[in-house]
Amino acid sequence: MDSFLVNNTIASVEIDLSKYGITGYSLVLKREDLLHPFVSGNKFRKLKYNLKAAQEQDHDTLLTFGGAFSNHIAAVAAAGKELDFKTIGIIRGDELKDKISENPTLSFAIDCGMQLHFISREAYRHKDEIEFISNLKDQFGNFYLLPEGGTNALAVKGCEEILSHENDSFDYICVPVGTGGTMAGLVKASNENQQVIGFSSLKGTFHASEIEKHTSKNNFNITDDYCFGGYGKIDMDLIRFINEFKEKTNIPLDPVYTGKMMFGIMDLLKKGHFKENSRIFAVHTGGLQGIAGMNQKLKKKNLPIIE
Numbered sequence: 001m002d003s004f005l006v007n008n009t010i011a012s013v014e015i016d017l018s019k020y021g022i023t024g025y026s027l028v029l030k031r032e033d034l035l036h037p038f039v040s041g042n043k044f045r046k047l048k049y050n051l052k053a054a055q056e057q058d059h060d061t062l063l064t065f066g067g068a069f070s071n072h073i074a075a076v077a078a079a080g081k082e083l084d085f086k087t088i089g090i091i092r093g094d095e096l097k098d099k100i101s102e103n104p105t106l107s108f109a110i111d112c113g114m115q116l117h118f119i120s121r122e123a124y125r126h127k128d129e130i131e132f133i134s135n136l137k138d139q140f141g142n143f144y145l146l147p148e149g150g151t152n153a154l155a156v157k158g159c160e161e162i163l164s165h166e167n168d169s170f171d172y173i174c175v176p177v178g179t180g181g182t183m184a185g186l187v188k189a190s191n192e193n194q195q196v197i198g199f200s201s202l203k204g205t206f207h208a209s210e211i212e213k214h215t216s217k218n219n220f221n222i223t224d225d226y227c228f229g230g231y232g233k234i235d236m237d238l239i240r241f242i243n244e245f246k247e248k249t250n251i252p253l254d255p256v257y258t259g260k261m262m263f264g265i266m267d268l269l270k271k272g273h274f275k276e277n278s279r280i281f282a283v284h285t286g287g288l289q290g291i292a293g294m295n296q297k298l299k300k301k302n303l304p305i306i307e
């Protein structure tokens with residue numbers, strides 16, 4: 001199979017905490033954002049075994065769902081192009097129909113050959129219902145269905161591969177959380193003596209139940225203390241932090257997931273949350289394609305952008 005499905009091993013880099021005035025800890029960031037130029041980070045992991053299954057089941061079309069700036073939509077569009085699947089994206093918000101050219105994520109998806117289908121927010125709420133899916137089959141023919149955000153059992157299996165035995169010496173494993181699928185894979189692949197900490201990108205810690213669907217281990221906890229008010233919400237502190245982090249480390253962070261996680265890790269380090277002398281492993285889940293869309297919104301509001 002193509003290079004796309006090779007289990008790439010990706011660099012982990014030590015973050016120089018002295019630049020943040022922090023000593024006595026070690027923080028390593030796994031650069032999953034570098035896995036693939038267009039199918040970045042955890043979306044690559046989540047798609048891997050699903051794409052294999054779609055090929056094995058002789059599907060020629062992938063169908064999935066997402067919002068206006070969805071990393072998952074961009075990833076499915078790019079993967080489909082690379083592996084010769086037709087792709088259909090059901091997009092939340094029919095008002096976006098006339099704004100494709102202004103939207104970097106949707107323009108990218110179209111350029112990859114994805115067919116976009118816009119539906120109202122109300123209709124979108126029914127996307128997991130059998131009748132809704134069966135209507136889509138009437139409309140588009142047969143397809144391999146990828147759920148919103150890409151989380152299913154095969155996605156979790158792919159995310160287990162983020163961790164390896166080389167990472168056994170870490171005390172904590174940190175990851176951003178959307179649906180919790182990526183975190184479920186990390187919990188499954190972790191050792192019982194490691195604590196997996198999820199930084200939610202949205203309000204609430206309901207994802208625990210998603211994780212419990214995939215594993216009975218309980219060496220994890222989720223915080224929404226660093227969600228900055230909700231999904232896709234940011235403030236000046238976060239923008240400043242992301243720009244400063246890039247200046248100090250040369251590593252870009254996205255505003256929806258990895259920026260919030262890293263802000264949270266630094267804050268917890270400063271507050272002495274982690275055991276003394278502990279080793280922390282953080283996963284850069286990618287998502288950098290979302291920066292352009294966020295900067296567009298920031299410019300409209302005359303706010304500083306993500307550099």
Ligand SMILES: *Cc1c(COP(=O)(O)O)cnc(C)c1O
Pocket residue numbers: 041042043071072149151176177178179180181182183254257258285286287288
């Ligand atoms: C989608 C996404 C997440 C969330 O992953 P889940 O498995 O849904 O929790 C985290 N980081 C990035 C960059 C993402 O694109």
